[in-house]
Amino acid sequence: MTSLPAASSPTTLAGLVGRAAALRPDGEALIxxxxxxxxxxxxxxxxxxxxxxxxxxxxxxxxxxxxxxxxxxxxxxxxxxxxxxxxxxxxxxxxxxxxxxxxxxxxxxxxxxxxxxxxxxxxxxxxxxxxxxxxxxxxxxxxxxxxxxxxxxxxxxxxxxxxxxxxxxxxxxTLDDPSYLIYTSGSTGTPKGILHTHSSGLAYARCAVEIHQLNQHDRLAAMTGLHFDMSTFELFAIPLAAGTIVEMSEPHLRFPASFTERAAEQRTTIWYGVTFLLQQILERGALETRDWSSLRSVLFAGEVFPAAALRALMEALPNTVFENVYGPAEVNASNVYRLTRPPADGESVPIGPGCGDAEMLVVDETEQPVPPGTKGVLWISASTRMREYWNRSDLTAASTRRREDGPDWYVSGDVVTKESDGTVWFHGRSDHQVKLRGIRVELEGVESTLADHPDILHAVAGPSGYRPGTLAATVVLRPGVHLDVRAIQKWSANRLPPVAIPAHIDVAETLPTTPSGKIDRKRIRIALAAAKETA
Structure with a gap:
């Protein structure tokens, strides 16, 4: 057995495992x-x-x-x-x-x-x-x-x-050395390599340990693939806290009841997963049959969590703290919002204030700061920021704005509003907006509203090929429910502007997902745009 280093604070990601071993010489690392x-x-x-x-x-x-x-x-x-x-x-x-x-x-x-x-x-x-x-x-x-x-x-x-x-x-x-190169899933375009340093990775781990209050007694259910940026929580933050990682196999993640059985048996304290997986656990995980007295925190990220589903999951786990985590892979997780109560139907959840030294700037189309409460594109300055896009100096330049008094700004492309107290609200991506009849429509907002309908589990909306100039949607219904398009449209009329109400709705048994486990919205929207009415 190799000799153990001192349990001092690690100076790079390369020192995380050695420090955890020094802190917990008898402690479980990996289950x-x-x-x-x-x-x-x-x-x-x-x-x-x-x-x-x-x-x-x-x-x-x-x-x-x-x-x-x-x-x-x-x-x-x-x-x-x-x-x-x-x-x-x-x-x-x-x-x-x-x-x-x-x-x-x-x-x-x-x-x-x-x-x-x-x-x-x-x-x-x-x-x-x-x-x-x-x-x-x-x-x-x-x-x-x-x-x-x-x-x-x-x-x-x-x-x-x-x-x-x-x-x-x-x-x-050293801190300035590159540490990992992760490729995006392509959910927002062509996959590209994102190069992080030991400095940015360690800054994220320290931020996560502090804001989520991670400690040696925590047991994380490993819910994300290694190729997905959310895995940095498991790879870096948990070792920094000298906690324990409970491994989950592909079948565990594919069959929610198997996941909850193992998560409960292993007394997991933290879950960190994409919204879609957590919804599957709510729907098919037999949560009510398990003992969740150990589970203290559920972190969700990657997609907007529909209010009705989030409320149901919070009610199923009433003694658990829920936190909305936001951050493109380029900056790791830059924002965290801790919910104080379940959301009401149609109520949005903030992505929260910045984590650690992260600062948020919201700008208009001329790249000028907007007043508090005004929609604009989010720029992020944080020590968790990537170094560059691999072999893509053009993308690096396009996504970077120089800053003299802190880390350079990362241009996220996400549309947000920022309140005067620093709270940030997510409204969708700038490239997920469409114009219909001269009116700008945010597709994520339409999907979130549809998913709050009592008969709908999941929804994806996009420009319609059935009837150009309108929206169409693909939905997954609750078991035993039959599609009633007119009823859904009538319900939506009280919550969406007329131009945002889908004129056509398809039903699917399941929705395709990206390699990172998110709903593959791009693929579904392409199919909606290409579809034609049948005789």
Whole structure:
């Protein structure tokens, strides 16, 4: 077992695991599906894996991808890469080979840490990873030996990490060094790489620990994929607090009752998930059959939480604090709002004031500040801000506004209002507004209103191909309910302007989702716009 460092405050993300091990030498770090690991065990395993990366020729600042189902080994891979001084690139293990290939090529990935079966599906040796030189794999590594042979890629079996040496010395990592490169899901356009530093990642972890009051007794239910930016809470904030992570498998997240069973049995104290997943847990998670006396906080992010569904979940978990977390991947989580009561029908929930040193500026179309309470585009200045978009200096320049007295502004593209007390309200994205009959309509507002209808679980709205110049919507109804378009339109007339009432409504059993688990609104809106009335 490697020697433990002092339990002083970490100076980079590379020191998080070692500090947690020093703080909790007997404390559980990861509750896996088959066994648990203490923080010293995780520290030992990550150090050995970091040494393998360095010995395999990975240099400081080079990109190393993680491609495997989530579990203790994915967590260890992330921190080993950071300790080796490399840049961690998480890949979606469920993505098609073409999607993985695009990231491998764009990021110039040198090494890959993953699971043999998952790696085999991605076929990185078929020219999909042109810069790839090293694969460290668990699982049936013999299943990919013949594929790797002759490719110039070295394959190392890491099923028995304890057989490999501990490092004598690893590269010195500084706050200004890049730490991770995460690619967006493409829900707002073409996927792009977002490069963060050790400084921005650690600033986020410290902010999260402070604002959510994380401590060594917390047990987080791991609800987000490694390739989704919300996973930084699990990867960085929980280790900083020296808490515990309860791993969830894909089936646990796909079947809400399985999730709640494991979450309750493991006495989880915190959930942090996207709105859509939490709604699925409300609808099909058998919440009323579980003991939730340990659950102190539910954090939600990624999408607007319809008021009716949020109220129902809060009523199902009456002793739990609910917090709305906001922040593009470019700035991690910059705002948090703690609810004091369940929302009424049609009532919006603020995204809250800034977290830590985050400052908010709301500007008009000429980039001039607007008065309090006036809609405009949100700019964010925070130490949690990314360094740049990878290989996209044009996007970096377009999203950056210089600031002399603090971190540069990030131009979010989100439409908000900011009150004089600093409270910020989200109204949608500027690129999710449409003009119908000369009137600007915010699609998220229409969807949130429809989702408050007692018969509707989920709704997506967009310009209609059925009847140009109007809106259409696709909805998921509650079980046993039949669509009554006129009744929904009549109900909506008391809540929406006439131009925003959908003229056509489709019913779907389920809605497609993005790799990060959000509703794939872009895909649904394209289908609505392309649709035609049938005879």
């Amino acid at each position: 896996g599906l088959n066994r648990s690991f203490t923080w010293p065990e995780v520290h030992d395993r990550t150090a050995r894996l970091a040494q393998l990366l360095v010995a395999g020729g990975v240099k400081k600042g080079e990109r190393v991808a993680v491609l495997r189902p989530k579990g203790h080994e994915s967590f260890e891979a992330v921190h080993a890469i950071l300790q080796a001084g490399a840049i961690m690139v998480p890949l979606d293990p469920m993505a098609p080979a073409a999607a993985a290939a695009a990231v491998l090529a764009d990021a110039g990935v040198i090494a890959l840490v993953g699971h043999a079966e998952t790696i085999k599906r991605a076929k990185p040796w078929d020219g999909n990873g042109p810069d790839l030189k090293l694969i460290l794999a668990t699982g049936s590594t013999e299943s990919i030996q013949s594929d790797v042979a002759g490719s110039g890629i070295s394959l190392v079996d890491i099923n028995e990490l304890a057989n490999y040496p501990l490092p004598e010395r690893l590269p010195v990592v």
